[in-house]
Amino acid sequence: MSLKYCHWIILLAFCLTAKAQTPPSATNKSEPPSQVGLELTPAKNLGVTIPRAALGQDFLLSGSSIPQAVTATSHGLAGKIVRFELFHDAVDMYESTQGQLVTTDLPARRLLTSFPIIEQNETRVVIDFNKGMHRVFTASWIGGGAFNPSASARTLEVSQSRVFEVKRDGRRLVVRQSVQVRDRQTDPNLEERFEIRYFLSPYTQVAIPNKEHGPSDARYVGYFEVAPQVEPISGRQTTKIARFNINEPIRFYYSANTPAEYEEAVREGILYWNRAFGKEVIKADKAPAGVTAPDAAHNIVQWVPYDSATFAYADALVDPISGATQHGQAYITSVFAFSSKARVRELLRLVRSTLDHKDGKSTNSNLGIDFLQSSSLCSGDPIQFAQQFAAGLEAVLAVDQLDDSGVLRLSQDYVRKVVAHEIGHVLGLRHNFASSLTGTLTHRELDDWFRQYLNNSITNNYNNHLTSESVMDYTPFKSRLFIGHLIHTSKEALPYDKAAIQWGYLDQTTVIDRKTIFATDQDTAVYGDVRTFDYGPDPIVGAYANIGDLVRNLPQSVIEAFIRAKAPRDPRDRVPLSNVNLSHVTFANAFATEFAQILQWFKSSTRSLKVENGFDYIGDLNRKEIQVAHWKRLNEQTERIGGIDRLLFSSLPVDLKLEFKGEPKEVATNEKIDAKKLNETLAKLLETPVYTNWIGLDARTNTFTKDEKEIILNRGRKLFGEFEKEIVKRAVQTLEKAQRDLGVKANGIVGEDDIIAQLEKRTAELAKVVIMSRNDEDRRRGKVDKSTVDVVDFRYDLETRLTAARSLADDIGSFKGWAADAKGDLHKQLREEVDASLNIQNFREFNEAMLSRSLRDWYLDQQSVIGLLPAKKGPVAPSNPR
Numbered sequence: 001m002s003l004k005y006c007h008w009i010i011l012l013a014f015c016l017t018a019k020a021q022t023p024p025s026a027t028n029k030s031e032p033p034s035q036v037g038l039e040l041t042p043a044k045n046l047g048v049t050i051p052r053a054a055l056g057q058d059f060l061l062s063g064s065s066i067p068q069a070v071t072a073t074s075h076g077l078a079g080k081i082v083r084f085e086l087f088h089d090a091v092d093m094y095e096s097t098q099g100q101l102v103t104t105d106l107p108a109r110r111l112l113t114s115f116p117i118i119e120q121n122e123t124r125v126v127i128d129f130n131k132g133m134h135r136v137f138t139a140s141w142i143g144g145g146a147f148n149p150s151a152s153a154r155t156l157e158v159s160q161s162r163v164f165e166v167k168r169d170g171r172r173l174v175v176r177q178s179v180q181v182r183d184r185q186t187d188p189n190l191e192e193r194f195e196i197r198y199f200l201s202p203y204t205q206v207a208i209p210n211k212e213h214g215p216s217d218a219r220y221v222g223y224f225e226v227a228p229q230v231e232p233i234s235g236r237q238t239t240k241i242a243r244f245n246i247n248e249p250i251r252f253y254y255s256a257n258t259p260a261e262y263e264e265a266v267r268e269g270i271l272y273w274n275r276a277f278g279k280e281v282i283k284a285d286k287a288p289a290g291v292t293a294p295d296a297a298h299n300i301v302q303w304v305p306y307d308s309a310t311f312a313y314a315d316a317l318v319d320p321i322s323g324a325t326q327h328g329q330a331y332i333t334s335v336f337a338f339s340s341k342a343r344v345r346e347l348l349r350l351v352r353s354t355l356d357h358k359d360g361k362s363t364n365s366n367l368g369i370d371f372l373q374s375s376s377l378c379s380g381d382p383i384q385f386a387q388q389f390a391a392g393l394e395a396v397l398a399v400d401q402l403d404d405s406g407v408l409r410l411s412q413d414y415v416r417k418v419v420a421h422e423i424g425h426v427l428g429l430r431h432n433f434a435s436s437l438t439g440t441l442t443h444r445e446l447d448d449w450f451r452q453y454l455n456n457s458i459t460n461n462y463n464n465h466l467t468s469e470s471v472m473d474y475t476p477f478k479s480r481l482f483i484g485h486l487i488h489t490s491k492e493a494l495p496y497d498k499a500a501i502q503w504g505y506l507d508q509t510t511v512i513d514r515k516t517i518f519a520t521d522q523d524t525a526v527y528g529d530v531r532t533f534d535y536g537p538d539p540i541v542g543a544y545a546n547i548g549d550l551v552r553n554l555p556q557s558v559i560e561a562f563i564r565a566k567a568p569r570d571p572r573d574r575v576p577l578s579n580v581n582l583s584h585v586t587f588a589n590a591f592a593t594e595f596a597q598i599l600q601w602f603k604s605s606t607r608s609l610k611v612e613n614g615f616d617y618i619g620d621l622n623r624k625e626i627q628v629a630h631w632k633r634l635n636e637q638t639e640r641i642g643g644i645d646r647l648l649f650s651s652l653p654v655d656l657k658l659e660f661k662g663e664p665k666e667v668a669t670n671e672k673i674d675a676k677k678l679n680e681t682l683a684k685l686l687e688t689p690v691y692t693n694w695i696g697l698d699a700r701t702n703t704f705t706k707d708e709k710e711i712i713l714n715r716g717r718k719l720f721g722e723f724e725k726e727i728v729k730r731a732v733q734t735l736e737k738a739q740r741d742l743g744v745k746a747n748g749i750v751g752e753d754d755i756i757a758q759l760e761k762r763t764a765e766l767a768k769v770v771i772m773s774r775n776d777e778d779r780r781r782g783k784v785d786k787s788t789v790d791v792v793d794f795r796y797d798l799e800t801r802l803t804a805a806r807s808l809a810d811d812i813g814s815f816k817g818w819a820a821d822a823k824g825d826l827h828k829q830l831r832e833e834v835d836a837s838l839n840i841q842n843f844r845e846f847n848e849a850m851l852s853r854s855l856r857d858w859y860l861d862q863q864s865v866i867g868l869l870p871a872k873k874g875p876v877a878p879s880n881p882r
């Protein structure tokens with residue numbers, strides 16, 4: 001399950017190659033031939049009538065695929081410009097070569113398919129559309145790339161099909177075909193069922209001026225683009241952006257089934273964009289009953305009453321030659337309508353189940369067929385989404401005063417943001433995942449705002465602040481509500497949204513002049529600070545805050561799991577509380593992600609868009625300057641949290657002597673993770689009003705009995721204890737791989753007492769604690785020679801200790817010998833302790849065969865740790881003594 005699937009499939013350019021015989025009209029596209037009487041019409045027995053005058057003329061063939069399982073939402077298929085050509089035994093359909101060939105002097109024919117002729121006379125030909133369309137053209141892509149004619153040639157095989165409706169809709173012919181499709185590549189035995197809805201109309205290029213991203217524009221703004229075309233003779237590639245023609249108003253219709261209590265929110269999400277245009281360009285109306293997406297004549301915001309699908313997406317059909325958007329649709333599922341506490345809990349159940357199935361496979365309705373998956377524009381990590389969403393929902397449930405009307409108010413703001421985001425896609429805008437870097441509200445201030453917001457007591461303290469400069473980001477829960485609330489209360493569009501619309505539609509250059517920070521889907525793999533669902537301008541501060549939130553929410557997450565078990569929506573799904581299955585690994589994974597996020601900034605190869613945005617170019621000539629800027633920023637952020645010790649080591653559940661440099665101002669201070677304290681919090685929470693009388697997923701008030709509370713506390717104790725150990729394991733695993741060459745790269749030398757020196761000092765101390773700590777309650781009894789020995793075992797498991805030893809490896813540090821002394825000391829200490837435990841010193845000649853089985857196993861484990869820790873070398877004589 002993933003929350004936002006925004007799919008955008010753009011019609012591709014195709015044209016017919018019947019050009020060899022018919023002189024190309026492509027040379028003079030602005031004056032299309034008269035098209036009166038060229039429309040295709042339905043014939044009897046679901047055939048299609050082509051007037052003879054229409055043969056050889058351009059048609060736009062577009063389509064949508066509609067899965068026939070779970071929810072019948074649609075995905076636009078790549079469109080083509082086609083021509084029909086009559087032969088003695090069939091009517092062929094060719095795709096246009098416009099934009100596909102460098103010259104028209106050499107004839108080229110791009111056959112798409114042949115339709116059997118049912119009947120013909122002197123004015124018309126009737127074809128069997130179904131027999132001809134025995135494949136689905138799956139070409140689709142999103143945004144630019146290189147010119148690639150073969151991308152448009154991909155198809156799925158149709159094993160069976162039936163056209164079940166052919167009708168006229170204005171000048172368009174709409175053909176509905178149900179198909180079984182086979183993907184020859186991934187699972188040839190899988191036959192998925194789809195409806196393919198084709199739209200065929202005489203093609204007139206919409207008169208819209210061409211617009212491309214200039215070489216430097218793409219750094220600051222991003223629109224979807226149609227497939228690149230090659231210009232005749234020069235061979236230059238042009239890639240036009242997708243946008244509506246705004247000489248006419250753009251009308252959006254929200255589907256008639258939109259619940260009354262969300263109509264206003266949906267309208268406001270749509271009309272939000274008028275603020276970006278600075279004038280009324282967009283109109284929002286309720287769709288006539290019976291009109292549903294996809295619809296060739298309407299832009300539709302389709303409400304999908306499907307409570308289990310936590311995603312929304314948008315989709316549009318674009319003229320492949322001009323880039324003019326023909327129509328688009330956005331699907332909003334009812335899951336966002338969490339209009340009561342019971343619904344919030346239900347949603348939480350869904351989200352948490354995603355987290356428990358760690359593979360994070362999406363359960364959207366296009367299962368199985370990869371071609372639709374690959375066309376997904378929103379590649380946000382569902383796990384990442386679920387984590388922050390679950391935390392947000394739990395925060396909502398933690399407020400006792402919040403009643404169902406309060407929850408409804410929240411969900412309306414949520415819907416405002418979701419709709420504005422999806423409409424932004426339909427208008428042509430790509431994601432801007434960097435816009436969270438522009439937030440001006442600190443974590444602490446956002447938390448404060450959120451508390452006020454939940455209690456419906458917002459002051460105007462934060463009026464001039466933003467959590468993001470765009471709705472086109474994936475924002476975490478609180479920030480999303482902040483933006484939704486802003487859409488409701490403000491008259492302005494967010495700065496990026498406004499500047500981007502003004503660039504794409506009105507040729508203003510503010511977005512470039514301001515050097516607006518912009519990054520889209522593919523950039524998440526390039527820049528460390530281009531993340532989805534992140535918050536705030538400083539990634540290190542953000543990750544530190546996330547660790548704190550995660551730990552603080554843990555006790556509440558435990559109780560919510562038991563509520564879901566005791567009071568599910570349907571009583572048949574009830575789970576005995578003793579069977580509730582919690583995973584400390586899931587929570588520790590979330591911690592490890594954030595811990596690694598912090599550590600990656602010590603590595604010189606990690607790129608920061610925020611830093612690079614300050615440079616005119618990024619290249620070999622200024623590499624050093626950029627690294628110096630990185631180093632400065634890393635130090636600043638570390639300083640603001642209160643130094644390395646606070647940033648990286650203060651949360652870890654181990655005893656280390658730490659030195660703090662003040663308290664963080666912008667975020668709450670993280671406490672050391674402590675199983676005992678977490679369990680105390682859990683016990684206290686169970687007695688607060690929020691959890692003495694709670695509303696279950698079944699919308700009924702309920703309580704836990706004394707025995708049930710006992711089960712919860714016991715399970716919590718076990719979970720927190722394991723969580724502690726898992727955190728230590730994940731921390732040393734992360735440190736084992738954490739390269740930290742930025743200081744040397746930026747300064748030219750290894751620092752004596754900089755933040756990396758401090759990091760390495762503490763890493764060595766942590767390794768020592770992990771390798772050497774014992775657990776008095778865990779003993780091994782066995783024999784050494786003839787005497788019985790009781791050995792106190794080590795606290796952490798062998799894997800964790802081996803990892804800790806490896807975290808001292810030479811090649812991971814700032815220089816080769818960084819941990820040589822620490823390793824030498826540990827070598828000596830561990831060896832002595834092991835020997836003492838087994839009384840080895842009492843034997844003149846010790847041999848491991850003298851140990852009984854369990855002790856011998858233990859002894860060998862210890863030798864494997866010692867083996868990773870070389871002994872100290874003796875003093876080296878000066879090479880040239882005098």
Ligand SMILES: [Zn+2]
Pocket residue numbers: 004005006378421425431
């Ligand atoms: Zn999106």
